[in-house]
Amino acid sequence: MKKVIAVLLTITIFSTIIGCTNASNKNENNQVTVAMVTNLGGVNDESYNSSAWQGLQALSSETGTKVTYLESNQATDYLTNLDKLADQGCDLIWALGFVMADSVITASSTNPDLNYAIVDYSYDETPSNVTGVMFRAQESAFIVGYIAGKTTKTNSVGFIGGIEGNVIGQFEYGYRAGVAYASKELGKDINVAVQYIESFGDTPKAKATASKMLSDGCDIIFHAAGGAGIGVIEAAKDANKFAIGVDNDQSRLAPNNVLTSALKLVCNAVDIISTDFINGKEIGGQTLTYGLKENCVGIPENNPNMDPGVYNDAMELEKKIINDEIIPPYNKQSFEKFKSSL
Amino acid sequence: MQLIIKILRKPITSTIIAILCGFFVASIILSLAGYNSIQTINVMFNGVFSRPKSIANVIIKSTPIILTGLSVAFAFKTGLFNIGAEGQYIMGTIFAVIMGIQFDFVPYIQVPLVIFSGMIAGALYGGIVGLLKSKFGIHEVITSIMLNWIALYMSNFIANTSVFHKPNTTGTYVINESSFTQVLYKWKTSRAGIAYLKNNSFLSDILLRTDLNYGIIIAIVLAIFISFFLLKTTKGFELRAVGLNNHASEFAGIDVKKNILHSMLIAGALSGLAGALTITGMSPHNISTISVFEGNGLNGLSVALIANSSPIGCIFAGLLFSGLIYGGQSVQSEVGVPSEIINIMIGTIVFFVALTRLIPQLANVFEKKVGKKNAN
Known part of the structure; x- marks a missing residue:
């Protein structure tokens, strides 16, 4: 019983603190926000996720767009994270990796006014607010x-x-x-x-x-x-x-x-598609494929052994x-x- | 002065002081790392309490850690340190997935079947540890850490076995829908359900946007049951006696070995149940290849620690821990604090909560001082 009271009291204290703060997170002045949800590797995986985050940072420095990310620690985080970013007023949300394919479909149907993009997955039937991104x-x-x-x-x-x-x-x-x-x-x-x-x-x-x-x-x-x-x-x-x-x-x-x-330059694909989105291009409902032409795949410039x-x-x-x-x-x-x- | 001593002696005070201390130190760490600590902590609370949805999510995510916490706390009462909760949890997920994919009965047969098979898998896995401990005296920490890794690789093996592996993914197929335990799953995904929920923002927030499931009810009922079982039944008394002093218990005619085995079976079942409920109640309803532990079992250790091994306390400790994790993720995306700092923050708070036993001692110090003054 004492523990119950303890927790209730703590919650009361917490709520009071919150009561004093502004609960609204929505962006003012209609600035576009682009966000991404990492897979279990985390944002510093020196691969997939960090490449995508580089892409978003490049986007931010080019266009001044607000960018952010959420890391997934467990597979059950995917759907929650995809949905959570919707509350923060994100307009385009990237899902990194085909592991999130089903979660993207669910999140996109509960948030029909937002856009989602998923890397490395192509749906048979792509919802109108989802973009699949594949690499050649x-x-x-x-x-x-x-x-x-x-x-x-x-x-x-x-x-x-x-x-x-x-x-x-x-x-x-x-x-x-x-x-x-x-x-x-x-x-x-x-x-x-x-x-x-x-x-x-x-x-x-x-x-x-x-x-x-x-x-x-x-x-x-x-x-x-x-x-x-x-x-x-x-x-x-x-x-x-x-x-x-x-x-x-x-x-x-x-x-x-x-x-x-x-x-495989995930960063460039993320940058290109997000820029298109900001410029008002219709990106949803399709799977976009990127390759050498778009500088999204290739080989490094320096190859000392070659x-x-x-x-x-x-x-x-x-x-x-x-x-x-x-x-x-x-x-x-x-x-x-x-x-x-x- | 007497009043302060009295207040300090109450467990509630300890918990509150500990949580406040935790946040205080966490805010110092945040400032040192160059972030606005007040804003950060505000964002964290906002992340938890700002919408019905986020509160629902905290409750949903607390279910597995309440159960694994309960598992650790239960074993601890019998003098066993169940660090194997993670492995038992994974075994629970594996068998829930296997049964969920292989069978497709009507929900009221399917759901119990899936959940019980996960529970039994966890129980047997915990039972191995108990058996080795009781028969050969092998320390449960060593065996269960090893078994955790075996469970992890077994999970990866199942995820890649052709019967269960979904082509072109890293995971298994999703279990059959008849095994889902989300609240009103069929209705809320139907056309009528979506149309109805569109007009009701509160319900659509907690039903449509989350995986609200019945797991939390099971967790709370079990926490109460375990508490009752430990305190009010003969078997519970035996288990606790073994935990307090196994030599004395043996002398008193209690079968220590049997009780160790039983304790691990029950603890394993609780962790296995946590795994099974995660599979049936939360997307993505499958297992995929993982390289590190997801941490539901290991977080259970922290939960049991915060709860001071009290089964009922596990419910609140689980909610607190889940709130910290969920709120922490908001901090990451809104303030841009890296997840490492957030983990340090959560760690600090848990650390201070674990130190609660210092507070009543503080009362003793005060009492001595007062006593001296009075003597003079």
Whole structure:
């Protein structure tokens, strides 16, 4: 009973404090607010979330828009956070990652006057206040595949993927096609070894798989295995061969053994779409796809381990992709078609 | 002076002083980090009390930690430190998800089935710890920490098993709708429900915008039941006796080993129930691959600590903790304080609440001084 009274009293004190403050959080002078909800990685994950936050900060310095974020600590936070930002008068709310796909649908139906955008997900039926954002990852994978094909000395390169599916499929077939393109150009056969490790977090398994590949004759491995991919880079370091990073410039993990990285610039996509939204463009009800043309995928500018000639060739290739002269394949079917057209 | 001593001796005073001290130190930390502390704390309270929705959310999010807190508090009464609440919670979620996906009966069979399977999974998982402790004397802290990790990886394994794994995601399928325990779920998502709620802002705030579910009722009923069980039944007396002095209990003819096992079974069941209720009552209604603990079990430790292991106290401690976490998130998005500082703030408040036992001692100090004066 005493505890009950204790808590009741505390609540009374709290409420009194609040009573003295202005309860309204709504923005005055109609300023646009753009916010994002992180996935479980948090805003300092040096990957996905921090990239998106960079994008929002860039947006804020370009246009003076108010930007903010909420971190999710548990999966049950997704829906609450997406809804919570609505109270704070946010106009566009970003959900980072397909894990929030269902929550975005629920939040968008309870807040029909707000706009939501989700990265890496495409709905079959997109509600009119939701925007899906996808990346043409096959384009950067194609370029790193081409670089790998031009650089390999053993005529054998590898690919290690996380869990098989549409998203990682873009990387695999883009990469395969890039290697095939290089092998055509060089007039020699290059073998591509492909393995999936059935996880995005199992670093030891990634390392073991990569070591096996390297001892079987591969000298370059591209990974699309999320966090587990660090194992691939470690294996390349141990064997003193090359790994190709993904999403971010991963060269600092092993400065002498990362050839290049297939970048996914979430920050640029977030910036572009938010700017469009602020300028009054209709963005809802569709899935937008971004690639090399919009500078949302690509490779880093500085690649100390790469032959400058190869880099220049890769840049030429990039132009061809931007001009639609080459359309990198994204799944098995389109890959077969691409290969026969070479 | 006598009055002050009397007031200081009351547990209510201790709790209030502790909370105020916590906020005071937290505001110093905030100022040191360069933020306006008064504004920050205001935002925090606003985040909790400004709308019916946010109060509802605090209650919803408190359900699992009240139950895991209850689990820790219960085990503690029997002299066991149940740091394995996290693992038992995860086992509860795993089995709730498995049953929720595999079966699709009518709700009044399905819901109990899903919840009980989560509860039993948690109980058995806690039972392993109890068995090892009672049969071989292996310390429960070591075994349960290890079992926590096993549960985490088992959860990841289930999330990636082809039967349950939803393609192109990192998680399982969502459990069948018949297992949902949200209040009026069918009605509020139906067209008629949405149309009705549109005209009633209070109801739509707490029903439509939140995952308001029946879990909190179960949690409160169980807290009262556990309190009754511990204080008013023979079994409860035995369990408490074992916790207070197991040698004396053994001498008095109480089967200590059996009671340790029973205690862990019940504590595990409570944590497992917390997991199952989270799955049935809150979106996203599934499990996904995780790399670190979500913390519902570990927060239960803090809740039990704040409540001083009192089952009824767990209800309020759970609400306080959940309020701190939920309000803290508003601070992050509105004031821009990084989550690390907010966690330090919450930690400080919990720390001071845990120090409440210092306050009655303060009363003793005062009393001595007064006594000396009177003697002179």
